[in-house]
Amino acid sequence: MKDAQPRAIYLKDYQQPDYWIETTHLVFDLGDESTRVTSTLKFHLNTSKKHDQLPPLELVGTDMELISVAIDGQVQTKEQYQISKERLILQPVFEQFETVIVNDIKPQENTSLEGLYSSSSMFCTQCEAEGFRKITYYLDRPDVMSVFTTTVIADKERFPVLLSNGNAIERKDLDNGRHLVTWNDPFKKPAYLFALVAGKLEFVEDTFTTMSGREVTLRIFVEPHNITKCDHAMVSLKKSMRWDEEVYGREYDLDIFMIVAVDDFNMGAMENKGLNIFNSSCVLARPDTATDATFQRIEAIVAHEYFHNWSGNRVTCRDWFQLSLKEGFTVFRDAEFSADMNSRTVKRVEDVNLLRSHQFVEDAGPMAHPIRPDSFIEINNFYTLTVYEKGAEVVRMIHNIVGKEGFRKGTDLYFERHDGQAVTCDDFVKAMEDANGVDLTLFRNWYSQAGTPVLDVTDEYDEDAQEYRLTVKQSCPATPGQETKKLFHIPLEMGLLDGEGEPMPLDKSGLTTKVLDIKQPEETFVFTGVDERPLPSLLRGFSAPVHLNYDYSREDLVFLMSYDEDGFNRWDSCQRLAIDIIMELVGKVQKGEELVLDSSLIEAFGKVLADDSLDKAMVAELLHLPSETYLAEQMEVIDIDAIHQARQFVKQSLAAALKDQLVAVYNELNIDKPYKPEADDIAERTLKNTCLGYLVELDEETGVQLAQAQYAGAGNMTDSMAAMSCLASAEHASSRPLAEKALQEFADKWAEDTNVIDMWFSTQAACHHNGLEKVKELMQHKAFDKKNPNKMRSLVGAFCGRNLVNFHDKSGSGYEFLADEVIRIDALNPQLAARLINPLTRWKRYDEERRELMQKVLKRIQQHELSSDIFEVVSKSLA
Ligand code: B3K
Ligand code: ZN
Numbered sequence: 001m002k003d004a005q006p007r008a009i010y011l012k013d014y015q016q017p018d019y020w021i022e023t024t025h026l027v028f029d030l031g032d033e034s035t036r037v038t039s040t041l042k043f044h045l046n047t048s049k050k051h052d053q054l055p056p057l058e059l060v061g062t063d064m065e066l067i068s069v070a071i072d073g074q075v076q077t078k079e080q081y082q083i084s085k086e087r088l089i090l091q092p093v094f095e096q097f098e099t100v101i102v103n104d105i106k107p108q109e110n111t112s113l114e115g116l117y118s119s120s121s122m123f124c125t126q127c128e129a130e131g132f133r134k135i136t137y138y139l140d141r142p143d144v145m146s147v148f149t150t151t152v153i154a155d156k157e158r159f160p161v162l163l164s165n166g167n168a169i170e171r172k173d174l175d176n177g178r179h180l181v182t183w184n185d186p187f188k189k190p191a192y193l194f195a196l197v198a199g200k201l202e203f204v205e206d207t208f209t210t211m212s213g214r215e216v217t218l219r220i221f222v223e224p225h226n227i228t229k230c231d232h233a234m235v236s237l238k239k240s241m242r243w244d245e246e247v248y249g250r251e252y253d254l255d256i257f258m259i260v261a262v263d264d265f266n267m268g269a270m271e272n273k274g275l276n277i278f279n280s281s282c283v284l285a286r287p288d289t290a291t292d293a294t295f296q297r298i299e300a301i302v303a304h305e306y307f308h309n310w311s312g313n314r315v316t317c318r319d320w321f322q323l324s325l326k327e328g329f330t331v332f333r334d335a336e337f338s339a340d341m342n343s344r345t346v347k348r349v350e351d352v353n354l355l356r357s358h359q360f361v362e363d364a365g366p367m368a369h370p371i372r373p374d375s376f377i378e379i380n381n382f383y384t385l386t387v388y389e390k391g392a393e394v395v396r397m398i399h400n401i402v403g404k405e406g407f408r409k410g411t412d413l414y415f416e417r418h419d420g421q422a423v424t425c426d427d428f429v430k431a432m433e434d435a436n437g438v439d440l441t442l443f444r445n446w447y448s449q450a451g452t453p454v455l456d457v458t459d460e461y462d463e464d465a466q467e468y469r470l471t472v473k474q475s476c477p478a479t480p481g482q483e484t485k486k487l488f489h490i491p492l493e494m495g496l497l498d499g500e501g502e503p504m505p506l507d508k509s510g511l512t513t514k515v516l517d518i519k520q521p522e523e524t525f526v527f528t529g530v531d532e533r534p535l536p537s538l539l540r541g542f543s544a545p546v547h548l549n550y551d552y553s554r555e556d557l558v559f560l561m562s563y564d565e566d567g568f569n570r571w572d573s574c575q576r577l578a579i580d581i582i583m584e585l586v587g588k589v590q591k592g593e594e595l596v597l598d599s600s601l602i603e604a605f606g607k608v609l610a611d612d613s614l615d616k617a618m619v620a621e622l623l624h625l626p627s628e629t630y631l632a633e634q635m636e637v638i639d640i641d642a643i644h645q646a647r648q649f650v651k652q653s654l655a656a657a658l659k660d661q662l663v664a665v666y667n668e669l670n671i672d673k674p675y676k677p678e679a680d681d682i683a684e685r686t687l688k689n690t691c692l693g694y695l696v697e698l699d700e701e702t703g704v705q706l707a708q709a710q711y712a713g714a715g716n717m718t719d720s721m722a723a724m725s726c727l728a729s730a731e732h733a734s735s736r737p738l739a740e741k742a743l744q745e746f747a748d749k750w751a752e753d754t755n756v757i758d759m760w761f762s763t764q765a766a767c768h769h770n771g772l773e774k775v776k777e778l779m780q781h782k783a784f785d786k787k788n789p790n791k792m793r794s795l796v797g798a799f800c801g802r803n804l805v806n807f808h809d810k811s812g813s814g815y816e817f818l819a820d821e822v823i824r825i826d827a828l829n830p831q832l833a834a835r836l837i838n839p840l841t842r843w844k845r846y847d848e849e850r851r852e853l854m855q856k857v858l859k860r861i862q863q864h865e866l867s868s869d870i871f872e873v874v875s876k877s878l879a
Contacts, residue, residue, distance in 0.1 A: 006868035011321040011374045017139055018055040019043045019092075021146040024191075026136070028116075030123055030154040030198055034104045035116060036067070039136045041146075045095040057090045057099075060130075061137035063115070067102040069137075088137040101137050110134070111787060111828040119264035120223065121158070122199025124277055126270055129320055129379045132191035142317045143422040145188040152198060153180045159198040161221060165189070165273040167255050185273055187253065188420055190316055195272030197221070197260045204230040208238055208252070211245045216252050221260040222284065225752075229284035232295055232677060233259060233302050240303035243337050248411055250310045259283060259302070263754055266789050266831045267383070268301050271308035278305070281755045281790055287675035289756050291718040292685055295677035299341065304334040315415060318422045320379045324371040324447075325425045327383075328391020332399070335392060342679040345567035346617040352542045352568070355393065357630040359385035360452050360547075364633070365842055366877045368450040368479040372425050377872035380831050386450070393545040394446045397491055398429070400515065400543060401443070402436045409435040442489040442519055450479040453488050455518065457550040461533040468496065468530040473522045480876070490518040493543035493566075496527070496534035501563025504534055512565065513540060535559060540566040554580060554600050561604055567618065574608070574622050577601060578650070582626070583634055585646035590639060595646070597653040605654055609661045616669075617683035620690040625651060628804050638845045644768070644805045648697070652731070655694040659702070666691040666706060675716040689722035696730035704735045711742050717756070720746075725763045747783075757783045758794040765798035771806045772813050775799045786824075789832045796821050800839040807839065808846070812853035815840065819857035823864050830867030837861075837870065841877040 025040040043057065066083060069076045071090060082089040090099065110117040115134025116125050125131070133140040150164035156179040166185030173179045201221040208216045218237055220230040237259070244250045254274045265279035282301045285294055311333060312326035339347040362368065362385050369382065371391040376382050399407045414431035425447050429440050453476040460469045472492065476485040495513040496504040503512035506527060516525055527534075535556055539548045552560075552573075557580070560573035581598050588595055608614065608622045625647060632638045655662065669688035675681070692710065695703030707730065711723035724746055727739040743764065750756040761784070765775050775795055778784060785791045800807045800818050807814035818840060826833035843854035855878070862874050 008375045024146045025149045027151040037136045059088045059137035060133040065104045070100045119262045128192040142190040151182040161201045163197040193273045195275040210251045217256045232285045233283045236299040236302040240306040271305040276305045287716045292682040303337045307333045315418045324387045324391035331392035332395040363452045370450045372447045378868040406436040451476045453546045468527040471524045490544045492516045493540040495537045586642045589642040602657045616687040620687040652697045655697045662691045696726045762794040762798040766802035815857045830869035834869035
């Protein structure tokens with residue numbers, strides 16, 4: 001721990017800085033053991049604050065050695081400044097002044113992957129949120145924006161490529177085989193958007209002509225062995241640039257846009273100005289090395305980081321409490337982009353699935369926080385599904401309230417009003433209000449309140465009066481620090497279906513879908529002229545991130561699945577039906593009763609499989625049973641074994657009942673054609689592999705044989721990976737040796753490809769046939785690296801987050817293992833440790849025995865010297 005007890009900081013305490021920085025000039029001399037950083041900063045007093053005398057200049061900096069500091073050319077003596085582990089305090093004598101600070105850092109020893117660090121043979125940076133303070137002493141806060149000029153000096157042979165933000169303005173060879181490159185970024189930016197890369201890299205290049213006719217150079221830099229895996233990212237980048245011009249009128253602003261792929265990275269990617277740095281797993285793809293899911297992830301992440309150039313970089317956050325200002329908005333932007341590039345409904349289903357399976361869990365747990373938190377101990381703990389995904393849902397609700405054109409008016413005003421500024425979530429909402437003349441006062445509570453609101457809906461039909469009344473009650477459960485909640489403004493999109501499944505007009509205009517604005521604790525909406533009892537279709541398109549309760553019968557759900565004009569609700573009805581049936585079976589498992597599958601699910605799935613009019617990706621989504629995690633959320637006391645057993649039973653029963661159809665669809669789609677990562681082809685492969693996933697559940701050889709043949713003949717990684725994981729999880733005993741053989745062959749073939757091997761690790765770690773011993777064995781594999789985030793996530797993360805029955809083994813061995821790994825990793829890389837620990841934080845939801853075991857390991861972790869990251873998660877979980 002840095003201090004004895006890390007302290008929380010509060011949004012209400014926000015104050016502007018005492019000084020602003022106009023220009024930042026950095027010189028990096030990259031050495032074999034350490035790097036010398038010389039920073040020249042021009043400051044001026046913030047005159048909008050009242051000062052009796054010139055305040056001290058408090059710079060932050062950690063893990064560095066100060067060599068010298070001068071103000072306006074005067075070298076400061078030790079008596080003239082104060083230095084501590086985290087701060088350098090100077091006393092200026094003029095309102096405007098220049099500092100020159102020289103300090104040494106050791107990137108080669110930096111295992112936190114924050115600040116400047118080394119990854120394989122290269123140097124790179126990660127500064128968001130507070131990594132810049134590991135590079136040099138600075139005002140490391142997002143409201144301090146300045147123009148950066150960066151000179152990088154290094155050995156030319158080992159580091160021929162030297163990159164930073166902006167445009168290269170000088171290149172020069174120096175003595176001793178060293179060289180120098182200077183970059184200038186004309187756009188003012190906060191330090192978190194600073195980046196530097198040095199290495200022996202190759203690049204692919206393309207150009208993009210912007211809407212005003214400027215030509216921009218696009219480069220993707222990778223280690224030489226990855227040069228054949230950049231095409232998809234480049235195509236995605238160009239699509240994103242065009243889309244942002246067409247949909248938001250936003251043009252790229254520098255002469256060059258660069259992406260660099262690195263293997264050691266704590267998250268997916270980072271939007272540094274003009275120089276995005278990516279986790280290699282989110283940029284590299286070739287049909288034989290990456291699955292469809294990876295291709296789609298790359299398209300989405302490249303777009304996300306590119307879109308930040310406006311939503312995040314040109315207009316940035318005032319403070320880190322406002323993180324959702326850029327993240328929620330940018331996730332909304334990338335989701336819309338993906339929806340436009342692929343299937344809109346499928347994208348919506350995927351996003352809602354993620355939100356409900358994971359964000360709802362977070363919102364109901366000990367770390368629950370509003371999308372704009374009002375306090376935190378460690379900001380890195382707040383890069384959450386709540387800030388990102390729920391944040392995007394909040395932006396989506398605004399989009400739906402003001403409409404597509406109104407939203408564009410709002411974003412135009414927001415970008416125009418705040419270009420070059422560091423602003424707040426409230427500024428965003430205000431721009432939407434001002435551009436559209438709407439009042440979002442009540443809506444603002446979405447920013448300040450945690451927890452998932454609940455809508456309880458009931459209805460009445462009065463045949464005589466031909467009136468249908470829908471009553472909606474809203475509530476929101478208490479969350480840590482927020483016992484009672486204010487009302488929300490909840491847009492509830494709905495429609496009514498008649499007995500034939502036809503949409504009914506909702507008013508005189510004949511509209512068949514509309515948004516009800518829920519603003520009261522309880523409200524009744526009356527529909528007149530309704531000539532038969534309708535069936536309501538509620539929360540269409542998942543118009544608000546809420547739990548919606550309405551007492552649908554199983555017949556109602558099957559009906560909605562078949563007839564609802566809203567594609568999302570057809571899927572959701574199918575999910576509700578499956579949940580209802582699985583949860584009933586969970587009860588039976590617990591009582592030791594015989595399990596019988598309700599035929600309505602078999603009929604419904606059979607109909608879906610036979611429906612040629614449906615998009616194949618949608619069919620695959622409809623056939624996906626709710627995840628164990630989402631099912632777990634339906635139980636007050638989670639019984640993971642019963643959930644697993646009931647879900648497996650349903651899967652196996654469906655496979656048995658629909659075997660012929662599944663085989664027929666599989667065969668129809670199992671055709672040999674060149675791989676293309678395009679929506680229709682992806683849909684076909686997804687559906688084919690979904691069918692295979694069912695067939696291997698049968699305790700007979702049909703599925704195993706198909707999987708084996710697919711593995712042997714696969715022409716792309718999607719089919720190869722799907723077949724291998726089907727073999728690994730298949731029920732029939734004949735699959736075991738075949739799975740072993742396939743896994744071995746796969747490992748031999750891909751030994752040199754770190755991203756492919758990660759998928760091999762995670763397939764095995766997540767497979768329910770494998771227990772902890774297998775994970776421990778895999779951790780000894782030569783391709784495993786105990787410090788690398790991708791490796792840790794693919795083994796430890798996949799086991800603890802996806803292999804629930806084995807992680808929650810009654811012995812508590814999974815918990816002890818995770819605690820050991822968290823303690824070990826925390827000393828090296830706190831951000832990674834804080835992500836891995838997540839499965840332990842929900843301990844209160846389990847049975848008493850497991851509760852105690854989990855609580856015990858959390859307390860054991862607490863005994864160690866901890867980072868602020870783990871300290872915060874553990875102490876909030878135990879509270
Ligand atoms: N802004 C970065 C995330 C930084 C995380 C720092 N712990 C990537 C993104 O959301 O685009
Ligand atoms: Zn982002």
